[in-house]
Amino acid sequence: MTTDAKTKEPPALRYLDPGQVRVFRSPDGRVRATVAEERSVIAPRFLRVHPLTDPDRYLSIREAEPGGQEVGLLRHWQRLDRESRELVQAELDRRYLHPVVKRIVSAKHFWGLTLCVFETDRGLREATLRDTRDNVIYLGEARILLTDAEGNRYDFPDTGALDPASRALLAQIL
Amino acid sequence: MAVAHELPDAIRRAVGDAEVRVAAASDLGSDGRFGERWIVLAGERVLVCAPDGGDARVAVDLPLKDISEVQVENLVGGAMLQALVNGHKVDLLSYTNALAKRFGRVRGQLDAAAKGKPLPDEPERLTRCPTCGLVLGEETQVCPRCVRKGAVLRRLLGYARPYRARLVLIGLLMLGAAVFGLVPPYLTKILVDGVLVPRRNAYLLPWLVLGFAGSSVLSTALAIWRSRVGAWVGGRVSFDIRAALYERLQWLSLRFFDRHPTGTLISRLTQDSGGVQDFLAYGLPWVASNAISVLGVAVMVFIINWKLALLVLVPAPLVSLSARMLWRRMHRAFHRFWYRWGRFHTVVNDAFSRIKIVRAFAQQPTEIERFQLRNSDLFRASVYADQTWATLMPIVGLVVSSGSLLVWYLGGLIIVGHGPLSVGGLMAFLAYLGMLYGPLNGLTQSAQWMSRALTAAERIFEVLDAEGESEKTPGKMALERLHGEVEYRNVTFGYEKHQPVLKEISFQVEPGQMLGLVGKSGVGKTTVINLLCRFYDVDEGEILVDGVNLRDLDLSTYRGRLGAVLQEPFLFTGTTAENIAYGKPDASPEEIMAAAKIANAHDFIVQKPDGYDEQVGERGGRLSVGEKQRLCIARAILHDPAILILDEATASVDLETEDQIQEAIARLIEGRTTFAIAHRLSTLRNAHKLLVFEDGKIVEMGTHEELDAQKGAYHRLLEIHRKTSMVAAVDH
Numbered sequence: 001m002t003t004d005a006k007t008k009e010p011p012a013l014r015y016l017d018p019g020q021v022r023v024f025r026s027p028d029g030r031v032r033a034t035v036a037e038e039r040s041v042i043a044p045r046f047l048r049v050h051p052l053t054d055p056d057r058y059l060s061i062r063e064a065e066p067g068g069q070e071v072g073l074l075r076h077w078q079r080l081d082r083e084s085r086e087l088v089q090a091e092l093d094r095r096y097l098h099p100v101v102k103r104i105v106s107a108k109h110f111w112g113l114t115l116c117v118f119e120t121d122r123g124l125r126e127a128t129l130r131d132t133r134d135n136v137i138y139l140g141e142a143r144i145l146l147t148d149a150e151g152n153r154y155d156f157p158d159t160g161a162l163d164p165a166s167r168a169l170l171a172q173i174l
Numbered sequence: 175m176a177v178a179h180e181l182p183d184a185i186r187r188a189v190g191d192a193e194v195r196v197a198a199a200s201d202l203g204s205d206g207r208f209g210e211r212w213i214v215l216a217g218e219r220v221l222v223c224a225p226d227g228g229d230a231r232v233a234v235d236l237p238l239k240d241i242s243e244v245q246v247e248n249l250v251g252g253a254m255l256q257a258l259v260n261g262h263k264v265d266l267l268s269y270t271n272a273l274a275k276r277f278g279r280v281r282g283q284l285d286a287a288a289k290g291k292p293l294p295d296e297p298e299r300l301t302r303c304p305t306c307g308l309v310l311g312e313e314t315q316v317c318p319r320c321v322r323k324g325a326v327l328r329r330l331l332g333y334a335r336p337y338r339a340r341l342v343l344i345g346l347l348m349l350g351a352a353v354f355g356l357v358p359p360y361l362t363k364i365l366v367d368g369v370l371v372p373r374r375n376a377y378l379l380p381w382l383v384l385g386f387a388g389s390s391v392l393s394t395a396l397a398i399w400r401s402r403v404g405a406w407v408g409g410r411v412s413f414d415i416r417a418a419l420y421e422r423l424q425w426l427s428l429r430f431f432d433r434h435p436t437g438t439l440i441s442r443l444t445q446d447s448g449g450v451q452d453f454l455a456y457g458l459p460w461v462a463s464n465a466i467s468v469l470g471v472a473v474m475v476f477i478i479n480w481k482l483a484l485l486v487l488v489p490a491p492l493v494s495l496s497a498r499m500l501w502r503r504m505h506r507a508f509h510r511f512w513y514r515w516g517r518f519h520t521v522v523n524d525a526f527s528r529i530k531i532v533r534a535f536a537q538q539p540t541e542i543e544r545f546q547l548r549n550s551d552l553f554r555a556s557v558y559a560d561q562t563w564a565t566l567m568p569i570v571g572l573v574v575s576s577g578s579l580l581v582w583y584l585g586g587l588i589i590v591g592h593g594p595l596s597v598g599g600l601m602a603f604l605a606y607l608g609m610l611y612g613p614l615n616g617l618t619q620s621a622q623w624m625s626r627a628l629t630a631a632e633r634i635f636e637v638l639d640a641e642g643e644s645e646k647t648p649g650k651m652a653l654e655r656l657h658g659e660v661e662y663r664n665v666t667f668g669y670e671k672h673q674p675v676l677k678e679i680s681f682q683v684e685p686g687q688m689l690g691l692v693g694k695s696g697v698g699k700t701t702v703i704n705l706l707c708r709f710y711d712v713d714e715g716e717i718l719v720d721g722v723n724l725r726d727l728d729l730s731t732y733r734g735r736l737g738a739v740l741q742e743p744f745l746f747t748g749t750t751a752e753n754i755a756y757g758k759p760d761a762s763p764e765e766i767m768a769a770a771k772i773a774n775a776h777d778f779i780v781q782k783p784d785g786y787d788e789q790v791g792e793r794g795g796r797l798s799v800g801e802k803q804r805l806c807i808a809r810a811i812l813h814d815p816a817i818l819i820l821d822e823a824t825a826s827v828d829l830e831t832e833d834q835i836q837e838a839i840a841r842l843i844e845g846r847t848t849f850a851i852a853h854r855l856s857t858l859r860n861a862h863k864l865l866v867f868e869d870g871k872i873v874e875m876g877t878h879e880e881l882d883a884q885k886g887a888y889h890r891l892l893e894i895h896r897k898t899s900m901v902a903a904v905d906h
């Protein structure tokens with residue numbers, strides 16, 4: 001399971017056993033992660049490997065700074081102990097601003113712009129869409145991601161499950 | 175003071191009496207939901223507060239003196255402003271991508287304050303219209319709502335304005351054709367009432383038949399003439415639009431191309447301008463001539479019997495109402511259809527431009543599947559559009575034709591009751607009615623033309639109105655001579671909003687010097703070049719060329735003095751000679767050959783069957799990578815740039831070829847300011863200055879010897895290279 005940088009073996013991913021990993025808040029208030037009593041990382045970053053398609057599996061634990069090394073991968077981070085899990089969840093909530101649209105309240109069209117009001121899991125949000133058709137990503141049959149003119153992204157996990165009014169507005173938008 | 179927006183009273187009260195030096199609102203609450211929070215630099219304190227009813231909740235309150243630095247942590251979908259306090263990062267507040275620019279500026283201000291420097295007081299760049307709050311264009315800062323007041327149609331017709339005389343002619347021809355079209359039914363009335371019913375006046379018969387024939391021939395002739403002129407105007411306007419569109423695309427910012435797949439752009443140029451042409455050549459004249467016919471017919475039926483006419487026209491509002499409904503649905507259906515076309519194009523384009531890779535990975539089945547997916551998308555969209563049309567149209571037709579039943583019945587009653595209507599009158603009335611509903615149907619059909627064309631036009635205008643790159647704000651200054659002195663001052667830039675790829679980099683190059691850019695992939699080397707070419711504008715800081723800000727330089731003159739030899743040698747379709755002369759189309763054959771000779775290209779070119787006339791580029795001409803590179807070097811030599819860009823020019827060739835290329839490059843860079851990127855450090859050994867990049871920052875700067883002696887990042891890279899025999903020569 002472990003890799004040793006000094007050997008000439010091809011590099012391998014290091015999968016961590018949830019039992020080996022502990023995430024906690026150190027006395028100075030910073031988040032810390034220890035791995036199998038051998039490593040301790042201050043302010044680690046928890047990155048989703050598949051943030052869109054499978055957000056809850058495969059979590060990469062990395063050193064603090066961007067560009068920092070990967071400490072290891074967790075296949076199922078939900079199997080961490082409770083304190084660790086809560087801290088990881090909080091870190092993920094902090095990092096991934098990923099509004100999920102529950103309802104389209106309105107959509108008005110002007111000249112290549114569409115002014116929308118979305119009801120998301122993070123509250124109501126007004127979004128201005130420009131070149132909509134070029135800023136939509138289709139993920140599978142029913143899921144779409146829309147990016148607005150200001151670079152914010154909105155997730156429609158299942159367009160088929162929207163209420164009829166939202167579906168009609170979405171059809172107009174696209 | 176640099177207040178970004180009006181500070182709410184509650185926040186101001188929470189802040190106290192201290193002078194507010196910086197204040198800015200974010201769009202996320204502490205729980206990650208959309209909401210409002212403020213960061214305020216008041217006196218010597220940094221506060222983060224959230225409005226809470228009439229009050230404010232203070233979440234962070236830090237003395238400025240405790241903060242050593244203010245940073246931005248890029249998150250997914252937004253970012254977090256952080257303060258470094260005693261070496262610990264403290265989260266201040268988060269915001270979405272929409273506010274990245276604002277908080278990039280706030281970060282600079284707070285950071286300056288923390289370091290005891292004066293606050294940079296750049297005005298906040300507006301991202302939304304101050305009048306209506308709509309998102310502004312990224313480069314021009316123009317509000318689409320406040321500027322574009324005209325309708326698409328009016329704008330489209332604007333393109334026809336230069337051809338006014340022909341339009342007037344078309345109008346007259348339509349009028350003529352309509353008037354002659356009204357004659358036959360009236361002749362029918364005379365025929366029935368004056369000849370057939372009384373069974374006399376046979377002498378009128380030949381004249382009436384001649385009248386029928388004459389009016390039909392004349393009206394047909396005028397219609398043909400009108401269509402021919404209409405076709406010309408439509409074609410011409412579409413020609414003008416295509417030209418404008420293509421020109422615009424050539425000048426659009428690269429950011430635009432990053433965002434839009436090529437396929438959709440091509441379909442705008444071909445499909446959409448075709449749609450507009452159809453509309454202008456056939457649709458619009460059809461609508462106009464039908465409208466004239468309807469008017470003429472209405473006048474005639476009122477003359478024959480105004481009471482009956484009134485009754486018959488009752489269904490008319492119904493017709494126009496259903497037409498409107500139809501319009502809306504068709505608009506949507508066709509919009510979707512055009513969009514699917516664009517996506518369809520993208521897939522096809524993708525697959526064919528990468529056909530070798532597809533084959534190499536044996537992915538034909540996947541590609542076919544991908545294609546089929548889009549193909550069936552397109553199929554569904556076109557079926558939906560056409561079926562909607564096919565269903566709704568006949569229903570409207572049915573509603574419309576109910577009018578003639580009414581005429582038979584009511585008209586019959588009037589005649590039987592000896593009312594003011596003759597049998598001929600009734601016949602003429604019915605004939606006119608046929609003529610009325612035909613064009614009315616036509617007018618409703620025009621919904622289809624219109625929606626098809628207007629959506630196409632809208633998509634075209636989207637491109638025409640898209641924010642142009644740097645070029646749109648043309649520089650004022652055309653440097654007569656470029657010496658090639660370049661300076662980057664605190665340059666920060668990111669392709670995506672505020673995911674900086676370059677972070678506050680500064681360096682200077684003297685004219686004629688060679689600068690080597692070193693570092694792993696993705697650290698920002700190519701970005702330095704992209705900014706130098708002004709493919710993108712810097713987000714912060716400035717780039718000076720001969721002491722002048724790049725933004726103030728006339729772009730085409732400036733780019734005319736740049737030359738590049740890129741990693742992927744790109745040749746255009748054409749001859750070898752044309753390719754070498756790309757940057758100097760008027761070069762003489764001897765100049766071209768001289769350049770090729772210097773580039774070590776002449777000998778292989780001459781040995782090709784067609785010599786300098788060999789076809790290269792996408793079709794024909796199988797040149798090796800090394801040969802292509804030498805052609806590109808020859809192109810750069812002929813272009814004679816003051817500033818030269820070399821990007822990994824010798825990445826993928828054998829040693830002998832590399833030698834030849836190196837030799838050619840050495841001749842090329844003589845006396846020119848050169849920016850060179852190479853993974854092989856050997857190629858940069860002679861650079862006057864090496865910049866070593868790590869994570870968007872310059873970590874080392876100096877000559878090869880200096881940096882090697884420093885035993886830092888460059889030395890480490892050298893060590894890695896020394897381990898591979900290929901670059902063992904670096905050391906001597």
